[in-house]
Amino acid sequence: MPASWTLLIVLALAGAGYFVTRARVIAQAGGDVRRLHSRPSYHGWNAALLTALPALFLIAIWRFVQPAANVTPVAILALVLAAAGMGLALMRSAPGFRARNAVEATVKGLLILCSSIAILTTAGIVFSMLFETGQFFRQYPWHDFFFGTTWSPRFGGGSQLGILPLLWGTLYISLIALAVSVPIGLFAAIYMSEYATPRLRGVAKPMIEVLAGIPTIVYGLFALITVGPMLRDYFAQPLGLGSSGSSVMTAGLVMGIMLIPFVSSLSDDIINAVPQSLRDGALGLGSTQSETVRKVVLPAALPGIVGAVLLAASRAIGETMIVVLGAGAAARMDLNPFEAMTTITVKIVSQLTGDNDFAAPETLVAFALGLTLFVITLGLNIVALYVVRKYREQYE
Amino acid sequence: MSDASLDGAKPRNSLLVADPHTRKRNAAEARFRAYGLGAIVISMIMLVILLSTILGGGVSAFRQTYLEIPVALDAAQLDKNGNRDPQDIRKILTLTYGKILQQALEQTIADKGIAIAGLSDKDVTGMISKEASAQLRNRVLADPELIGQTVTARVLVNGRVDGYYKGRVSMESAARDANTSPAQLQLADALKAQGMLATQWNWSFLTRPDASDQRPEAAGVGIAILGSLYMMLVVLVLAVPIGVAASIYLEEFAPQNRWTDIIEVNISNLAAVPSIVFGILGLAAFINFAGLPQSAPIVGGLVLTLMTLPTIIIATRAALKAVPPSIRDAALGVGASKMQSVFHHVLPLAMPGILTGTIIGLAQALGETAPLLLIGMVAFVRNVPSAPPDGLFEPASALPVQVYNWTQRADPAFIERASGAIIVLLVFLLCMNLLAILLRRKFERRW
Numbered sequence: 088m089p090a091s092w093t094l095l096i097v098l099a100l101a102g103a104g105y106f107v108t109r110a111r112v113i114a115q116a117g118g119d120v121r122r123l124h125s126r127p128s129y130h131g132w133n134a135a136l137l138t139a140l141p142a143l144f145l146i147a148i149w150r151f152v153q154p155a156a157n158v159t160p161v162a163i164l165a166l167v168l169a170a171a172g173m174g175l176a177l178m179r180s181a182p183g184f185r186a187r188n189a190v191e192a193t194v195k196g197l198l199i200l201c202s203s204i205a206i207l208t209t210a211g212i213v214f215s216m217l218f219e220t221g222q223f224f225r226q227y228p229w230h231d232f233f234f235g236t237t238w239s240p241r242f243g244g245g246s247q248l249g250i251l252p253l254l255w256g257t258l259y260i261s262l263i264a265l266a267v268s269v270p271i272g273l274f275a276a277i278y279m280s281e282y283a284t285p286r287l288r289g290v291a292k293p294m295i296e297v298l299a300g301i302p303t304i305v306y307g308l309f310a311l312i313t314v315g316p317m318l319r320d321y322f323a324q325p326l327g328l329g330s331s332g333s334s335v336m337t338a339g340l341v342m343g344i345m346l347i348p349f350v351s352s353l354s355d356d357i358i359n360a361v362p363q364s365l366r367d368g369a370l371g372l373g374s375t376q377s378e379t380v381r382k383v384v385l386p387a388a389l390p391g392i393v394g395a396v397l398l399a400a401s402r403a404i405g406e407t408m409i410v411v412l413g414a415g416a417a418a419r420m421d422l423n424p425f426e427a428m429t430t431i432t433v434k435i436v437s438q439l440t441g442d443n444d445f446a447a448p449e450t451l452v453a454f455a456l457g458l459t460l461f462v463i464t465l466g467l468n469i470v471a472l473y474v475v476r477k478y479r480e481q482y483e
Numbered sequence: 484m485s486d487a488s489l490d491g492a493k494p495r496n497s498l499l500v501a502d503p504h505t506r507k508r509n510a511a512e513a514r515f516r517a518y519g520l521g522a523i524v525i526s527m528i529m530l531v532i533l534l535s536t537i538l539g540g541g542v543s544a545f546r547q548t549y550l551e552i553p554v555a556l557d558a559a560q561l562d563k564n565g566n567r568d569p570q571d572i573r574k575i576l577t578l579t580y581g582k583i584l585q586q587a588l589e590q591t592i593a594d595k596g597i598a599i600a601g602l603s604d605k606d607v608t609g610m611i612s613k614e615a616s617a618q619l620r621n622r623v624l625a626d627p628e629l630i631g632q633t634v635t636a637r638v639l640v641n642g643r644v645d646g647y648y649k650g651r652v653s654m655e656s657a658a659r660d661a662n663t664s665p666a667q668l669q670l671a672d673a674l675k676a677q678g679m680l681a682t683q684w685n686w687s688f689l690t691r692p693d694a695s696d697q698r699p700e701a702a703g704v705g706i707a708i709l710g711s712l713y714m715m716l717v718v719l720v721l722a723v724p725i726g727v728a729a730s731i732y733l734e735e736f737a738p739q740n741r742w743t744d745i746i747e748v749n750i751s752n753l754a755a756v757p758s759i760v761f762g763i764l765g766l767a768a769f770i771n772f773a774g775l776p777q778s779a780p781i782v783g784g785l786v787l788t789l790m791t792l793p794t795i796i797i798a799t800r801a802a803l804k805a806v807p808p809s810i811r812d813a814a815l816g817v818g819a820s821k822m823q824s825v826f827h828h829v830l831p832l833a834m835p836g837i838l839t840g841t842i843i844g845l846a847q848a849l850g851e852t853a854p855l856l857l858i859g860m861v862a863f864v865r866n867v868p869s870a871p872p873d874g875l876f877e878p879a880s881a882l883p884v885q886v887y888n889w890t891q892r893a894d895p896a897f898i899e900r901a902s903g904a905i906i907v908l909l910v911f912l913l914c915m916n917l918l919a920i921l922l923r924r925k926f927e928r929r930w
Contacts, residue, residue, distance in 0.1 A: 191822040198732035201725045205750045205796070208789050212760060215767030253829055271522045278519025291523050298530050300916060302850025304883040305537060305905050311890055312898055313536045344529045351526075375508055377515035398755065405757025407853035408883075412890060432759050432853070439766060439857045457763040459757065468755040 097169045101139035104173040108134035108180050116182045124189035126232040133186045134176035134195050142169040150378065154428060216461065219445075219454035226448040232455060238418035238429075240438065240449040248452045252418040256428035260339045260414060261403035261483055263424065267343025269396055272350025279351075280358045281380055299348035303408040308339040309421065310413030323425035331415060336424040338413035346399050357391030357475075358384060392474035401467035407432040407461060431456050487521040487832030495860060507710070524802060537770040537902050537909075544903025547685035547700065549637050550611065550674065554587040555576045557624065568914035580623075581616035584638060597673045599666050606667040612639035614694060614701035636881070642699040642896040648682045651895065692865050693880065694889070699896035704904045706864050710780050710879030711911075717784020718791055718848050725788075725843055727830075730740040733796070734803040735825050754793035758864045761790045762854030770858060778878035780868070785795060786858060794847060797838020800832040835926030842919040846912050852883040860884045882908045 110129035116122040123130070142165040150159045180186070224232070227248060235249020245255070275295065279288050315332035318340075321330045348424040361384050369379040415427025416437065445451070501509065508774050550831025560579055564571055585608050592607065615638035615831075623629055643663035646652040648671075657663045674680040738744040765786035769775045775782050814824035853862075860881050868874040880888070882904060889901040 118517065174545060194822060195732075195736060198728045198736065201728035202730075202737070202746055204725055204729065204789075205746055205753055205792065208764070208792070209749050211757070211768050212764045215764055215772075216760075219767060235586075271525055273527055274519045274522035278523055282516060282519055283523075285751060287523075291527070294530055295526050298526065298533075300846065300912065301533070302852070302883055302908065302912070304850065304852045304886050305533070307908070308854075308890060308901060308905060309536060309887060310532050312540065312902075315534075344526075344533070347526050347529070375512045377512045378508070380515070401755060401757075405759065407757070407759045408887070411853075412887070425665050426746070432757070435759055435763070436853070436856050439763070440859075440861055445771065451778045454763060454767070457760055464755065464757055465752060468752055472751060 095464040097142045100169045101135040104134035104138040105131035132190045137172035137176040217457040221457045223451035253431045254419045257430040263339025264342035264403045268346035272347045276351040276354035296346045306320035307408040307412035328425040331427045334425045338410045353395035357388045361387045394471040397471035401464040492516045541902025541906045543649040548682045554636040555633045577616040580620045584906045599669045602666040707880040707882045711882045713780035714784040722788040730799035759853040762857035765858045778862040781875040791844040791848045793878035794844040802836025846915040
């Protein structure tokens with residue numbers, strides 16, 4: 088593989104540059120390193136960076152932009168660049184050369200570059216989805232997408248791709264998940280921060296955090312093989328509400344369990360941030376502990392808790408594996424929670440797995456769905472972070 | 484001085500007897516406490532149920548039923564020219580080996596005098612897994628001298644017979660099943676009584692590749708483990724240096740300006756973007772635009788890198804923030820440059836925190852499924868990828884995706900395999916988290 092060979096040669100050149108330049112400046116200083124502006128290793132590093140960086144960037148950019156093209160000319164160009172960089176560094180090396188400043192400026196540039204990758208990622212997400220969504224709307228009218236109530240993709244033309252049934256399923260499942268996780272998570276957080284002995288806290292907190300560390304595919308399998316059949320056999324069928332193992336209830340319950348640690352750890356932080364003086368004041372006036380919590384601590388923590396719930400909601404809306412395995416694939420707008428429904432994420436997965444034809448609206452719709460999902464969760468996150476931040480400023 | 488005592492009226496309240504209002508308040512207090520305790524108990528019970536069902540269903544994947552029978556490797560069928568030429572032996576396909584195994588089993592049944600009412604030829608043939616003939620062929624190809632001898636072969640049995648010994652299949656369900664029959668299970672019982680059939684520890688579950696729909700007994704997580712490992716390698720090589728560099732800049736060098744603000748808001752938002760959106764990005768940017776191969780660990784690794792970067796950056800920044808400013812001041816005071824103070828003093832002191840955050844980020848990446856589905860990691864992969872760096876560009880699977888894959892198969896035996904794969908995944912996660920906790924315990928420093 089010529090690319091990896093080029094890489095190795097460039098790195099070897101950089102290493103050689105380091106030692107040669109270092110030896111050269113020491114020789115120029117007559118062995119007395121005090122006569123140098125920078126310590127010898129900085130001269131070496133300067134040479135190594137000058138040798139390696141331009142060549143490495145060239146290889147990386149080339150690999151990303153044109154991976155299939157012939158690599159030999161690029162490899163030669165990279166080697167020439169490396170040799171030129173090394174030559175330049177050797178030429179400039181002199182006892183008075185400010186090698187440390189040069190190295191530090193380069194390193195700082197690299198640090199800035201690395202921190203910009205977050206921006207690049209966001210830009211990549213937005214542009215890749217905008218581009219494909221634009222293609223989709225050129226083939227499919229936008230009002231039918233946003234206001235259509237039927238979802239029936241047909242790979243042959245004549246598909247109806249209305250987002251409303253998917254949105255309904257997503258919101259319904261998220262609502263059930265929040266109805267499970269918010270009370271449980273909030274009460275657990277209150278108990279742990281206000282009542283629990285250190286010993287109970289030491290056991291309960293890690294155990295709840297274990298729930299947070301379990302991958303979502305495990306929850307999905309749990310929904311598929313345990314919760315779904317159980318709900319079907321003991322609730323849905325006796326009540327005559329349906330006979331499907333995958334249902335809104337299954338996915339909602341399991342997602343609720345997944346969100347418990349999320350809600351509880353966020354609320355825990357927020358409740359602990361309420362100043363002790365408020366509690367002391369309420370207790371000193373004769374209120375019981377629960378009255379203190381309900382009438383003083385919770386109102387003071389309310390904005391933060393609202394923020395936590397919004398973050399949990401955004402998690403629920405974007406969750407994929409639990410709904411893929413637990414909620415079913417039928418796009419339906421129904422109130423019966425024991426009926427199988429589907430979500431935006433499920434449809435993204437089903438439209439984009441397998442062999443895709445990236446010119447057909449049935450495939451491109453996944454990007455429009457993804458963009459919708461991204462906008463919804465981003466909006467929720469921004470509101471939540473704004474609420475949480477505003478609240479924190481009050482006490483700190 | 485109280486007016487009440489002056490006019491001699493009895494006080495309405497006694498300190499010793501609670502009045503109704505107080506009782507109500509105390510009851511409300513007790514209820515409130517009970518709700519809180521109940522919430523904690525419910526979440527613990529959920530954890531226990533979740534883990535016990537998965538573990539209970541998956542442990543049996545680590546045991547497998549094998550049949551040990553003497554097999555006569557007939558030279559007339561396997562090596563017609565009689566010269567033991569590997570080229571010629573290679574021409575004999577698994578079909579022939581399947582027939583040889585079938586003859587061997589029939590011979591064994593006759594030798595042992597096992598007679599079962601209603602035992603059809605199909606039952607006898609179906610007893611042996613379709614994978615067994617391929618395994619026997621590989622064994623012969625590895626050692627052509629075996630031809631002509633009678634060897635003891637340890638062959639996989641059909642998934643239904645295997646399920647019978649794991650409690651998944653019963654005589655009643657077998658009667659309704661097209662893939663097995665009560666007579667076949669009776670034959671298995673008879674062979675077991677002869678000591679030829681046994682359910683043993685199943686190493687091959689951890690090493691074998693995935694198998695097709697009809698052969699759940701041969702499916703394993705070998706390639707999935709390898710694929711996950713490759714992806715973690717990519718994440719480690721890319722996410723850690725980039726994440727640490729970004730945090731150093733933001734925490735130590737960045738001026739308070741709009742650009743820095745934008746980056747910070749961006750990172751906190753990226754941390755909350757649904758993982759599937761990263762999958763869409765990977766599909767659009769790495770596969771469609773950059774033309775990297777589908778199902779390759781390098782693409783999965785890149786997507787997971789972008790996903791874990793915010794986690795690593797947030798953890799690293801917290802670790803850097805925890806190093807007291809006096810360290811920086813002391814370094815600057817003795818003449819170090821800003822860069823030297825950071826790289827020579829602050830970074831080494833923050834290393835334990837960074838390591839812990841990195842491991843937790845990696846654990847998160849290891850369990851992530853949704854983005855990998857979109858970049859084609861669901862493909863059926865039978866060939867073991869080669870060593871990195873070339874192997875990074877070859878198709879592979881990943882542990883969580885393998886679980887998803889198996890849940891989509893019709894045969895219920897695959898559910899057992901999926902649970903088994905989850906156990907493997909959870910063991911990896913447990914090890915990583917334990918390592919993080921140990922590192923934190925060992926190196927944690929209070930200033």
